[in-house]
Amino acid sequence: MANVYNFSAGPAVMPREVLEQVQKELLSYKNSGMSVMEISHRSSLFADIQKDAESNLRALMNIPDEYDVLFLQGGATLQFTMAPLNLAINKRKIGFVDTGHWSQRAIEEAQLIDGISVNKIASGEDSNYTKLPKIDDSLQENVDYIHVTLNNTIEGTAFRTVPNIKGQSIVGDMSSNILGQRYNVRDFGMIYAGAQKNIGPAGLTVVIIRHDLVEKAPELPAMLSYKKLVAKHSTLNTPPVFAIYCAGLVFEWLLTQGGVDAMEKRNREKAQLLYDYLDASTLFQSPVDVESRSLTNIPFVTGNAELDNQFIELANANNLVGLKGHRLVGGMRASLYNAFPMEGVKKLITVMEKFELEHKHKEVG
């Protein structure tokens, strides 16, 4: 088996110990004679999986009791529709902080709902989304909530602290940095995250929502209704049992690793090593403003698309995979989620140094 470092932005690398446990008990979960994929979602075996997953997630993120935790399907993209349907119910208007592709997708989906309007309260467009915008306080009025993409997977920016938006509920898309850095859940009305980056396999979405917002939501189709899903503890219909099981194992693994604070420390160390190399390099550079840089998604370029492709080939040949940048921005991207090891960052830098030596010039900047 190739010893590979997987820099994919998601689905992404998972903790080796978790994968080994999944493999070990795949044919018989807890000596039941059944695979975890075969057990009923109404069985006590699954009830325990879900209960433990929720309580461990609550412990990891310090989720207060007044917040509900949901394990759903449909990815963050379905939340782009569910959040407006459930929460944009009085002013029927949502404030958006435009930080690039995924925030724009959230805006587009909100605008598809009859009667909902949106208000961009800030935009990073001027910097081509390489810098996080300042929030304009004067534009915050008359909205039901403010939507913020905490970490921008494609652009490589992240809010290291939550924007201070007075008197408004913040709905935060935390898909690509949940559990990778510490946020205060009480700063949000709702948090959502697709699992396939820092939580587990694709096919699971975690929603953390303040209970008063759930209570106020209108009558909606069941699978789009936070109220109905909360009432049925995420098992309104058959939940994605295997994905929840894997997420639960990842949560346990995170606790053994020291939790979110320990993860953030490690993520800072991994990211800093790569940013330091990029800032000193005569060939590679980070396009992202220093203060806006993500800990988990680090785009970089040579400034020459042909050289970028050559580097990606060299990296692949060295078992460094998934480094091709998103098609919208090109270049390279290293996604350094919780399960990505420091050794992989060091190996990447070694290969970058080798490539730099062979191509001693900086094309841009």
Next chain:
Amino acid sequence: MANVYNFSAGPAVMPREVLEQVQKELLSYKNSGMSVMEISHRSSLFADIQKDAESNLRALMNIPDEYDVLFLQGGATLQFTMAPLNLAINKRKIGFVDTGHWSQRAIEEAQLIDGISVNKIASGEDSNYTKLPKIDDSLQENVDYIHVTLNNTIEGTAFRTVPNIKGQSIVGDMSSNILGQRYNVRDFGMIYAGAQKNIGPAGLTVVIIRHDLVEKAPELPAMLSYKKLVAKHSTLNTPPVFAIYCAGLVFEWLLTQGGVDAMEKRNREKAQLLYDYLDASTLFQSPVDVESRSLTNIPFVTGNAELDNQFIELANANNLVGLKGHRLVGGMRASLYNAFPMEGVKKLITVMEKFELEHKHKEVG
């Protein structure tokens, strides 16, 4: 490890060979050095998984080219909302064949959508849903489509042939018997099925839909729009990679087993063995009309709730698990999906005979 027979209605037993293959390649899919859970949904590895899964499903079900195949999330329950949103667009009225719980849930969800009305064109209510209703041709007018639950998981009834409804598109919920018996796809406008019974792990929904219906659908939020999901080949956002991979392995397994016709033959044999025993028993009986009986979900009762519970305990003690009937109907239920072996049916009957000998009286009927 206990040698268990798993009669669960879903999530349900999967083919042993499939589980063993998943286990074997869990840490490194196709020698990539990555788990299938870790590979990008934009990688050629996943593109091949999805392409093969779709082409094998098309082969198994003889799906004509004019039908699209989607691999979605959210279960059949989300389809209760998506089908009306996408297809009930002209007359804004849907005809329903009421065959029990799941058809009623489909009706309830359709009624939650503004402007949609429903028309029950037939109902099994008179028989307490132990018998499939005759379709009343005179009630079929002025609807966009007719919704039929092909197999009723809770009540244990199934349409062995598709109701002959002239000039209407049929939308068929095939969750609990897809690939378990032969239907002609051309008899339907759309077919949908949650995966967790005959396809694979929970967290995947298969939709098969005639392309002209997709084309006519209105503008909708992305994750609720067949048109947008078809345009992006089910990868509008990150799909449930692992569940699609498992489904693909199950489709391959079905082909090696002789396909749907061979499965139907086996399922008829398994079901007949149990029905024959039930019809001859002095203690147990099937509550379901002979002509309406499902091949995959077989409820049975003693007529005495206390005896039912004693039997379920005895069965559990004999490693026959998941036999407790659905809470809505009580009693017992044996779900005999494709992956459930004949040996398990024989073992069940042996234990039933033993119990019958100890309780020689028939309480009902």
